[in-house]
Amino acid sequence: MTKVMxxxxxxxxxxxxxxxxxxxxxxxxxxxxxDRKAAPAFKLKDxxxxxVTLASLKGKVVLLNFWATWCGPCEVEIPxxxxxxxxxxxxxxxxxxxxxxxxGWISVRPYMAxxxxxxRIAIGSDxxxxxxxxxDALPTSFIIDRTGRIAAKHRGLVDKRDYQDEIxxxxxxPKAAIYPETGDDAPRFALLLRPNQRP
Amino acid sequence: xxxxxxxxxxxxxxxxxxxxxxxxxxxxxTAEASVALQLRDGYHVNSNTPADAYFIPxxxxxxxxxxxxxxxxxxKPQLEKLAFSEKPVSIFTGNFEVVTKFKAVAGAVLGQxxxxxxxxxxxxxxxxxxxxxxxxxxxxxxxxx
Numbered sequence: 001m002t003k004v005m006x007x008x009x010x011x012x013x014x015x016x017x018x019x020x021x022x023x024x025x026x027x028x029x030x031x032x033x034x035d036r037k038a039a040p041a042f043k044l045k046d047x048x049x050x051x052v053t054l055a056s057l058k059g060k061v062v063l064l065n066f067w068a069t070w071c072g073p074c075e076v077e078i079p080x081x082x083x084x085x086x087x088x089x090x091x092x093x094x095x096x097x098x099x100x101x102x103x104g105w106i107s108v109r110p111y112m113a114x115x116x117x118x119x120r121i122a123i124g125s126d127x128x129x130x131x132x133x134x135x136d137a138l139p140t141s142f143i144i145d146r147t148g149r150i151a152a153k154h155r156g157l158v159d160k161r162d163y164q165d166e167i168x169x170x171x172x173x174p175k176a177a178i179y180p181e182t183g184d185d186a187p188r189f190a191l192l193l194r195p196n197q198r199p
Numbered sequence: 200x201x202x203x204x205x206x207x208x209x210x211x212x213x214x215x216x217x218x219x220x221x222x223x224x225x226x227x228x229t230a231e232a233s234v235a236l237q238l239r240d241g242y243h244v245n246s247n248t249p250a251d252a253y254f255i256p257x258x259x260x261x262x263x264x265x266x267x268x269x270x271x272x273x274x275k276p277q278l279e280k281l282a283f284s285e286k287p288v289s290i291f292t293g294n295f296e297v298v299t300k301f302k303a304v305a306g307a308v309l310g311q312x313x314x315x316x317x318x319x320x321x322x323x324x325x326x327x328x329x330x331x332x333x334x335x336x337x338x339x340x341x342x343x344x
Binding site: 068069071072137156 | 255328330
């Protein structure tokens with residue numbers, strides 16, 4: 001009996017350690033609330049010509065996805081995001097795709113139709129990339145909590161489950177229902193749109 | 200003048216272009232120039248004929264000068280199924296060359312000159328893609344009798 005107990009204790013510790021290392025442990029990538037920084041404000045035009053700002057998404061969990069039509073790994077994620085938008089929209093969730101195609105809507109519009117994208121799409125800019133830390137590869141996604149703070153960042157293709165777990169965890173967070181001062185309607189960065197980015 | 204280029208996006212350097220070697224093009228003949236490319240392990244660029252219409256092809260385009268490109272010959276692409284692709288994609292990896300066959304233009308002046316070119320490519324690995332880039336190349340050329 002005395003020999004069995006230490007083994008059981010060791011096994012329990014090992015299981016806990018492994019669980020802590022897993023990417024699929026219920027939103028393990030989500031930063032602790034105190035470690036989250038405010039997402040930089042932005043002002044973009046979506047495919048219907050409507051203005052989309054970070055402030056306009058206040059109170060929602062947002063999956064901000066930087067992508068491009070020429071990016072193969074980005075294409076893998078699109079059906080996931082379509083599903084997430086459909087599944088969690090009513091719970092206060094929204095996907096915003098920001099394309100980095102050089103020719104803007106010329107490539108993006110037909111791609112949106114072909115892939116039946118049901119979430120908002122806007123065209124990005126170098127300025128936007130810079131304020132989000134210099135996006136140097138696609139896809140890069142940020143999961144923004146209801147208070148407008150970055151709860152997780154993914155550079156490159158990750159598992160669908162990772163996104164899903166993070167979204168569920170943030171949607172269930174009761175402490176993050178009030179938008180902070182950082183989410184005012186005056187964007188800190190005036191992001192210029194090139195002519196071909198206008199819808 | 201030779202141009203050796205190491206291109207980067209942020210901190211990522213994935214494509215190295217070797218210096219272009221001078222070529223001599225006879226007035227009534229042809230000559231070939233090779234652009235030697237080296238990709239970082241794990242990365243690929245789309246071939247000149249990618250299967251997906253949205254993918255950006257590798258493209259070498261020469262400017263005007265005393266010689267003209269008769270043909271640009273790309274290597275045979277690899278068809279590989281990558282982690283993100285349901286179907287095989289047409290790519291180049293590792294070390295490869297793009298060869299251009301030149302002939303002198305009518306009335307070309309004999310002597311030394313420089314041809315310029317633009318190499319357009321877009322690189323990815325299994326998980327992510329880097330922005331498309333256009334690289335300026337210079338090729339020393341001599342037109343001879």
